Amino acid sequence: MAGNIRTSLNFKAALTATLCATLKAWLSIIRIIRDEIAGGWLFTVRGLVAAEVFADFLEMAEHLLESGYKDPAAVMGGSVLEEHIRQLCNKHAIAIDEEKNGKQVPKRADRLNAELAAATAYSKLDQKQITAWLDLRNSAAHGKYNAYTDEQVGQLLAGVTGFMARVPT
Template sequence: MALNIARYKADLEKLLEDAGKLELALLVKIHGADELAKTLNNDAAESERKRIVTGLKKLPSFTVTYESWYSECLALIRQVLPDRLADFKEHFEAPKNRKDITYASYRIQDALKGLRVTRSPFDEVIVDHKAAIPHFQQQFAILKAAEKRFESSLFEIRQLVQADLFDSEIESARHLLKNKFLRAAGAVAGVVLEKHLLQVCNDHKVKVAKKNPGINDLNQLLKDAGVIDVPQWRHITLLGDIRNICDHNKQKEPTEQQVTDLIDGTDKVLKTIA
């Protein structure tokens, strides 16, 4: 349990630190380093202001680094604060039913594309990447809420305990694979995958009617409930097929590559689907 808690905390602290830098990088993109330095400390001496400007110019490019930060945030929020995941995504993704691009409908995704709307005849700016600032600030706030979740007595540590147990079982499967016990390694990984998918169903209040559901049953339920997307569903279907070869198909031996794919794929599902 302590291992996963420490890991999540370290990941979260790094993401929060990077968020602070990204927010400044976005402001530099909008106002320029010199103007932003004046705003941050207008009373600073010239030498101090130059130092601030130099520091601002060394910040990572918002356009270049935001995508990887966003992806890492999604993975962490799925684990720690799943009820805010949709909110976090909404500040990035352009609304699907959007007809006009306005300040209200502009999103961070638009800013990354450099989208800018003007009105003739004088090219008056209607909306540009300035409109992305409040969306990024809201994502920052959601990330901070995830941090507070660690400190709250309401924080459920059951998932973290289970994650450590699953990590241990995955390592056992890798050890069996290394020693060429292919069916046994695949069977262990298959059990971990099945248990995890059942837990995800429970966490998302997905009703499981079948008494002893298998990987494919749970996979389909999660897809139908919108918890996972089609690529994830296809990936898990493939893993389920390999698991069936290991457990049930005595006419065909699993290959080392298939079992490796099953173990690695299960490990990926544990870390990305919650």
């Protein structure tokens, strides 16, 4: 009987030690995850995924331009820029929607651009360049195809690519 009690106590002690070690390991993992999230890791991964998707769209836009389709290339490049601006607003806690007539509506890209520059997310020079790119994109989207050239669309695509690399989300 004493042997059974001793075996039972040894089993309970071993089980408790194993459980404690497992809990300590899980707590360590949870702390590491918490610290990584607090340090911005989640946003870094989100930014990397977004950058990869944007790079694909910009590559498609470049292919369109090289194939003689400057207008869809301009719209696609400008759309990538607009989405990057929205993500920068999220990063800098700038609202991307506003209330109008009791409804939430998206703010215009020009306004978001101005708010980001005012929040020093990027420089006034960047703001002015982005305004020009947005104007080119709007011309393409609204059928003003003679308002810009193939070369300007190429500059838009190269500029957006460089801007996104310099000012990541």
